[in-house]
Amino acid sequence: MATASSPTSEIYRRNGFPSLFEVLSRKTLPPVDLFSFYIYMRDQQRSVDYLDFWLDVSQHLSLCRHYVRRLHRSVIEDTPELEKETSKRSSYIVDNAGEGPSTEMATAASDQRLSAFLRSDHGSRNHSPQNSHGSNKSNQSISGLERPPRPSFMTNTNSPGDDSSSPGQNSSGPDNVPKREDLRASAEKILYTYLLPGSEREIIIPQGILQDIQEAIEGPAQRSDPELFDAAKDYVFQAMERDAFPGFLKSKGxxxxxxxxxxxxxxxxxxxxxxxxxxxxxxxxxxxxxxxxxxxxxxxxxxxxxxxxxxxxxxxxxxxxxxxxxxxxxxxxxxxxxxxxxxxxxxxxxxxxxxxxxxxxxxxxxxxxxxxx
Structure with a gap:
């Protein structure tokens, strides 16, 4: 059922070209949808690595959100019956943190709460559900530049905050529940795939941003929260918005x-x-x-x-x-x-x-x- 805030109603109220954020959030339809933008970045702009980095960081955020949700559910299940209502209320904010990309002003605070919780979560491994296949299953990426677009691009019916719409995620069974080690593996994979000099699909970002991310992941803090990629993600978003998106609108619009x-x-x-x-x-x-x-x-x-x-x-x-x-x-x-x-x-x-x-x-x-x- 379409509501006033649904993507479909937003599409029909629009009286102009969509923004890059709307395209990346899957709020647009062909020929200016995310699938078409991916094809344009791959075949015409020849810079699909920047878009893949942005999408993989968004996927990492979804993985962290999924981890926090399952962690709080497991905590509530282990809580005595009299304390469950209090535990549910106190964990609601963290359980729903991270809804939406970091570039949306309305969700910046919730993203920060999610990252703050992950940075302060030292004993979470005792509550992490078992039998996880790790980030190898939830964070698969294709190595070549000329690879087909991700299957999730073909769907536009899920809401942006729904875990079922995240690339490579399937939260329907216990085998797909991430552990804390999966979050770290996901963060390291993004660093080693896109950011380090000489990496497989290196993108160009300011040296200061790269050093901050590398220190946060490989340093004593060993961070894996999504906030550590915010500066690089915003830089890539602005680069695509400035250099690629106008040509995409001209080509498809x-x-x-x-x-x-x-x-x-x-x-x-x-x-x-x-x-x-x-x-x-x-x-x-x-x-x-x-x-x-x-x-x-x-x-x-x-x-x-x-x-x-x-x-x-x-x-x-x-x-x-x-x-x-x-x-x-x-x-x-x-x-x-x-x-x-x-x-x-x-x-x-x-x-x-x-x-x-x-x-x-x-x-x-x-x-x-x-x-x-």
Whole structure:
């Protein structure tokens, strides 16, 4: 059931392009959803490691939240019956801490409470549920740059605070319950995968931020709380918002084609126009009748349409039937209302341009007097 605060109602109230935070929070629909942004970062921006770092840190936050919830449940189960109500009330704030990314002002305090609890939790191992498979199961990441997007990108029905929507998480059974060692393994994996110089998928962040994170994880404190990644996460978020996100909105919000498809249309358009002009001059100099020259409409239409599609980065017919291209010759239905409305208007404008240019060229070469050489 949709409520006033549900992602669906927010989508239909939006009268503009979404923000990067909305995209990363899975509050948008194709063609400006998280899946499309991941494809754009991988294939066009060539900086998908930054997005993967941000998502892995968010996944680490979800893992910490899940750990704290199960820890408090186990504490309550071991508490005498008369003290259970008091224990439930006192642990409610920590149990619900960390709901939402650290970039949301309304949830910054709860994230800090979650991290403060994890830093002060020294005896939690006695209450940690057993039979955990560890972060190898909950924090799997694919090593190559050209790997497929995460399966969780394909779902958009879970609320952002729901553990079931976290990548790689399945809290339905006891075998997936994390332990404190899993939190540390998750933090170390992020450090060794993305941050250390020469790491497998190194991203560039300020040296001061890197040193603080390395000292917090490898130093005496041996921290694993999500707050230690806040500075790096915010830096990566701002870098994506400044360098990648405007191009993504331009590509998906003002067009519906990817660069390989645009290049294909440019080649087809140039070849079609060359063939049209070559044929037109031959028919004129052979003094062919006008009903034969009418066949020039076909190559001129193909050429003008293909060149206009390349110039405006959209295929008007695909837009009008409601599809956008996210990889070469792979299409997805457009479901974001504002984007579809905007692209429909641009598609009609492009079609008018195509018709006018095509009509002018065909009229010129069909009705010009012929002269046999």
């Amino acid at each position: 003002l067009g519906n084609l990817v660069p390989p498809s645009m290049m294909m249309r440019l080649i087809i358009g140039l070849l079609a126009m060359f063939g049209a002009f070559w044929t037109a001059f031959i028919l004129i100099f052979l003094d062919k009748p006008k009903h034969i020259r009418c066949w020039l409409i076909l190559p001129f239409t193909i050429g003008v349409y293909a060149l206009a599609s390349h110039q405006y980065m959209l295929d008007p017919i695909l837009v009008l039937v409601g599809y956008s291209e996210y990889t070469f010759m792979d299409f997805a239905q457009m479901r974001e209302p504002y984007v579809r409305k905007l692209l429909n208007g641009r598609a009609m404008m492009v079609l008018v341009v195509v018709i006018l240019v095509d009509a002018a060229l065909c009229s010129l070469f069909i009705f010009v007097p012929g002269r046999r050489l």
